[in-house]
Amino acid sequence: MGKSYSTERGLVHAVVGVDLRVPAGQFVAIVGRSGSGKSSLMAMIGGLSRPTRGVVRVSGAEIWKMPDSRLAEFRSREMGFVFQFPSLLPTLRIIDNVALPALLNSRKEEAAAYEKAAELLTELELADYVDAYPHEISAGEQRRVAIARALINSPSLLIADEPTSDLDEQTEIEIIDRLYRLNRDRGVTLIMVTHNLALAQRADRILHIANGGLVA
Numbered sequence: 001m002g003k004s005y006s007t008e009r010g011l012v013h014a015v016v017g018v019d020l021r022v023p024a025g026q027f028v029a030i031v032g033r034s035g036s037g038k039s040s041l042m043a044m045i046g047g048l049s050r051p052t053r054g055v056v057r058v059s060g061a062e063i064w065k066m067p068d069s070r071l072a073e074f075r076s077r078e079m080g081f082v083f084q085f086p087s088l089l090p091t092l093r094i095i096d097n098v099a100l101p102a103l104l105n106s107r108k109e110e111a112a113a114y115e116k117a118a119e120l121l122t123e124l125e126l127a128d129y130v131d132a133y134p135h136e137i138s139a140g141e142q143r144r145v146a147i148a149r150a151l152i153n154s155p156s157l158l159i160a161d162e163p164t165s166d167l168d169e170q171t172e173i174e175i176i177d178r179l180y181r182l183n184r185d186r187g188v189t190l191i192m193v194t195h196n197l198a199l200a201q202r203a204d205r206i207l208h209i210a211n212g213g214l215v216a
């Protein structure tokens, strides 16, 4: 698959001829320098940015053939996202933030959504903070909330783009450990971009990307 952007400077080829197959349940780490195309690749896989070339299949479905509304629904059901910054809604309690995607998209019963949110928060050792607001918890705890939120609709694929940026080393290890265990214990396929090669070592497979292409 490929992605080019039209800019005033002309076409920028951000991703070029990437052929990537990730078996269900695998943990793949993607590493590469700034500007190498990691986020562009993740956005195409995650149904957030249309490829200019090629196809993306998730759980057998060709996602970029879907009409927008179906893709949005598919994305919220099949995929979870953890980005560089957790972007929790500041006026909602932690539990509301986690339950929200279930209430919005899969039309889960409110009670069931809150029950699942509480379960996930307990699993991520955040049970004490369900009624807290995002500004009342630490940056590492906020990342864990974002992971819980990403899991609320039981996705088969979790996409994490620099999920530990701006965290201290110990918290970074802890977050990666969480993601690692979710992958192992729940069988969620995990594709993670990281700058940190040591953390990438936890993955089943490390892909290096340079100038928009995969390198051996």
Ligand SMILES: Nc1ncnc2c1ncn2[C@@H]1O[C@H](COP(=O)(O)OP(=O)(O)OP(=O)(O)O)[C@@H](O)[C@H]1O
Binding pocket: 005, 006, 007, 012, 013, 014, 032, 033, 034, 035, 036, 037, 038, 039, 040, 041
């Ligand atoms: N919306 C856009 N419009 C034009 N060019 C873009 C756009 N997004 C990314 N690019 C360019 O595409 C290339 C790849 O960018 P991308 O963000 O995918 O890299 P990255 O590896 O994720 O970088 P970083 O680690 O700094 O986040 C870069 O040259 C970037 O300038």
